[in-house]
Amino acid sequence: MIEVKNVNKSFDGKQVLFDISANLLEGHANLIIGQSGSGKTVLMKSVAGIHRIDSGEILYDGRNISQMKSNELNLLRREIGMLFQGSALFDSLTVKDNVMFPLRMFSNKSEEEMEERARFCLERVDLLRALDLYPSEISGGMQKRAAIARAIVLNPKYLFCDEPNSGLDPKTSLLIDRLILEITHEYNITTIINTHDMNSVMEIGENIVFISKGHKSWQGNNTEIYDTGNEDLENLIFASDLYKKIKKAHQMGI
C-alpha cells in the first residue's frame, strides 16, 4: 500500500498540487482521474519520487521516500515499474533490448535467463513478433505494450501507468486495461493508473481518486461513482450524452 499524506507540490512558485491525501491499495488498480492539466502526471511523478514534493509524506508500505538516502531510494526504485504517458522506450534499442534493459542493469541472471524472462513478458503483452524492431518502427499501441513489458520485467511491487490508453482505439485500450488489471491481481501489485478515459474508469476502477485543479475532490469505486453529488466529477465523467444515458439507466436500476 502507498499512503499519500498532505502532499503539496509547486513549480517555480506556481502550486500544482494542494494538500493531497489518499491511500493506494495493494493488489488493486488505483485510478487517478481528472481533467487535462489537473495535475495527474505531477501527482504520479511525485509519488514515484521523480519530483521532490514541497511538503507532506509518501509512505511505501510504511517507508517514507522523502527521508530516504539516495542508495535506499535506488533500491526502492527496483520495486517500481513505470509506464510513461509517451511510452518513453529507449529509441536506440530494439523492443527486446528495451525490455531486457532493467534486467541487464539490475539482475545477475545469465544472458539466457534474461532473454527468457524478456520473452515471457513480451508474450504476456502479445508482442513476440516485434522482438527485433525499433520503437520507431512499431505502432503507438505496440509501444505502450512494450513499455508495459519493460515495466513488469523485474516483478515490481508498485506499478505506475500514466495514461496507458491515450491515443489508442477503444478495443486496444480495453485490452491494455484488462492486461494491467490482470497483472495487478496476479502478482498482487499496487497499481496506480492515470486516466481520463471513462471506459477505463468503469471497467477497472477499483479505487478512484478524482483530482480537480490540483485538489483531491472525491475518492471511491466504479459503482459509487454514479451518485457522488460532485459537480466537477459529473461534468468530467458524464460529459457526453452517451454517459448521461448510461447514468440514467444505472439510476433506474437497469
Add this chain to the structure above:
Amino acid sequence: MFGKQYVRELHKQGINSLPIVCIISVFIGAVICIQMRINTESPFLPSQLTGYATRETMILEFSSAILCLILAGKVGSNIASEIGTMRITEQIDALDIMGVNSANYLILPKILAFVTMIPCLVTFSITTGLLGGFGVALFTEMITPMEYEQGIQYSFLPYSIQYSIEKSLVFAFIVTSIASYYGYTVKGGAREVGKASTNAVVNSSVIILLFDVMLTKLLLS
C-alpha cells in the same frame, strides 16, 4: 552496460567524424600551402618556408583549436539534441525511475569517448592537412615536392604535437560537457531541444576560444 555505451560513443563521435575531419584538413592544408607560397614568394626568402609555415599552422592551431570548433558543431549539437530529446520524451525519467543514475549512464561515456578519440582525430587532421599541402606541391608548379618536404621537416619540435594534443583534450572535454549540460537540462518540447543544441554549440565555441588563448600563453611561453 557502460562499456557497450562507451564503445558505441567511440564509434559515433570518433570514427564517424573521420570523413569530415579528412575533407576539411586536406583542403585547409592545401589552401594554407598556396597562400603561404604566394605571400612569401621573394628572392630573399627560402622556398622551404612554405612547407614550414604550413606545418606550423596545421599543428599549432588548425588541427587542435579550429578542428575542435568544427567538431563542436558536429559532436556538440549531436549530443545536446540526443540527450535533450531523451529528456522531453521522458526517457531520462524512465532511467531515473529504474534507479539508474541517468547522468552517469548517458553523459560519462560521451565525455570519455570523445576525450579518448580526440588525439587520434588531431593526429589524423595534421597528417591529412600536410598531405593536402603536398598535393599542391605535386600538382602545381608553385613549389617542388622536394622543397615542401624539406620545409615540413625543417626545425621540427616534437613538443608542438604534444601541445596541440593537450589543448585538444581540454577542448574535447569542454564540447562534450557543455553539450551534455544543455541537453540534460532541457525543459519543454522540440523547440527547446533546438535551442539547447544551438546554445551548446555557441557557448562551447566561445569557451574554446578563451581557453585557446589561455592555454597557448601557458604552454608556449
